[in-house]
Amino acid sequence: MYILYNLIAISTSAILKVLALANSKLSLFVKGRRESLPKIKQSIAKEDKVIWIHAASLGEYEQGLPVLEKLKLLYPHYKTLLTFFSPSGYEVKKNSKVADVICYLPLDTKSNVSAFLDIAHPDIAIFIKYEIWPNYLVALNKRNTPTFLISAIFKKNQIFFKSYGGFMRKTLNNFTHIFVQNKKSHSLLNSIGFNKVTIAGDTRFDRVSEIVDQHNELNFMENFKQNQFCFIAGSTWPEDERLIIDYINQCNYPIKFVLAPHAMKSNHIQEIIQSIEKPVVSYTDLNENINLADYEVIIIDTIGLLTKIYSYAEIAYVGGGFATGLHNTLEPAVFGIPVIIGPKFEGFAEAEELVQLGGVISINCSEELQHNIDTFFSQQQKRQQTGQINTNFIKEKAGATQQILNALNSVLSSKN
Known part of the structure; x- marks a missing residue:
């Protein structure tokens, strides 16, 4: 099986180079990887001590960020190396200062792994959630590099727990320790004889807990909201937007609306603006001559603001639950407000729990959206009680980062 895996890895690398000629996203994927080793070589010297964290994409990056920030x-005196597998993570964060070096992870072929580890020579390697790459893990183990998997989730249908999954079960043994999010994952690993595991929870709860204490003020939101009730819909898809726009157009309450679409192509933004019958403006059209107090709706057509914008909401809506997959419900929930989502939230653990607790409300149609917004607008006590459920939930779940740091500290302190 190991031989077959390596043949597939080599073949995939060759196929991607061909496909990249006709696909812009794959082109980023391939071109970016060619730049990884020179970039590392330029920034990391042989004598440097290195902490390496690897994330698949943006969501996993958010889970690893609290750990990375604390380690820094x-x-x-350590250099920090952050790698991504996906363009959707790397392209967003490639120019940030969160790590000394940010690059793509070369594909998991033996030659790539050897070249990468020779240049990066990490003193510790930290993988996030699902990132389990056999050649990297085997090579790190051979080099006696402590290797951790954090915020991991394991499910019964994964290859590790199948009769034919021996190769991947053996791969897990290369980890020094695995920190899982829940009891189910812990039990599954124990069932295949892997006992180097701790239930630490999800580091995202630590990440969002810090959001409340950061500087969240935005001048344009102050001018827009004034002292009015504010409904904020984030990461929306067209399926979400149809319901929300219908509500905006028929709403008679004095409510300010913020809509932050997942897709920010100019033609889509214009379609949204044209479908709204109330005074509406897009963020990129703001200028000193515009009095935001005169507008009832603002469309956020840029990235990087949504987390702070949520701090101005009395109610939030998180998109994706009518489309391909629910977005982050914790970012608005941490501000102690009710959160509304679509019907498709199965598999999103925090959403499942919060729907059961009552802090997140799942809707199936426009009538249910209208009912919930109207109720929370008119019943302040109910709104506050619902929001408090979310606040308490996040506080109870926080603490994963410190558990993980305790283990990492024991390794890194022994290397100093």
């Missing part, structure tokens, strides 16, 4: 504070 505790070990300022």
Whole structure:
């Protein structure tokens, strides 16, 4: 099986180079990887101590960020290396200062792995959630590099728990330790004889807990909201937007609306603006001559603002639950407000729990959306009680980062 895996890895690398000629996203994927080793070589010297964190994409990056930030504070003499697998993560964060080096992870072929580890020579390697790459893990183990998997989730249908999954079960043994999010994952690993595992929870709860204490003020939101009730819909898809726009157009309450679509192509933004019958403006059209107090709706057509914008909401709507997959419900929930989502939230653990608790409300149609917004607008006590459920839930779930840091500290301190 290991031989077959390597043949597939080599073949995939060759096929992607051909496909990239006709696909812009794959072109980023391939071109970016060619730049990884020179980029690392330029920034990391042979004598440097290195902490390496690898994330598949943006969601996993958010889970690893609390750990990365704390490690940078505790070990300022270490260089930090952050790698991504997906363009949707790397292209967003490639110019940030969160790590000393940010690049793509070369594909998991033996030659790539050897070249990468020779240049990066990490003192510790931290993988996030689902990132389990056999050649990297085997090579790290052979080099006696402590290797951790954090915020991991395991499910019964994964290859590790199948009769034919021996190769991948063996791969897991290369981890020094695995930190899982829940009891189910812990039990599954124990069932295949893997006992180097701790239930630490999800580091995202630590990440969102910090959001409340950061500087969240935005001048344009102050001018827009004034002292009015504000409904904010984030990461919406067309399926979500149809319901929300219908509500906006028929709403008679004094409510300010913020709509932050997942897709920000100019033609889509214009379609949204044209379908709204109330005074509406897009963020990129703002200028000093516009008095935002005169507008009832603002469309956020840029990235990087949504987390702060949620701090101005009395109610939030998180998109994706009518489409391909629910977006982050924790970012608005941490501000102690009710959160509304679509019907498709199965598999999103925090959404499942919060729907059961009552802090997140799942709707199936426009009538249910209208009922919930109207109720929360007119019943302040119910709104506050619902929001408090979300606040309490996040507080109870926080603490994963410190558990993980305790283990990482014991490794890194022994290397100093």
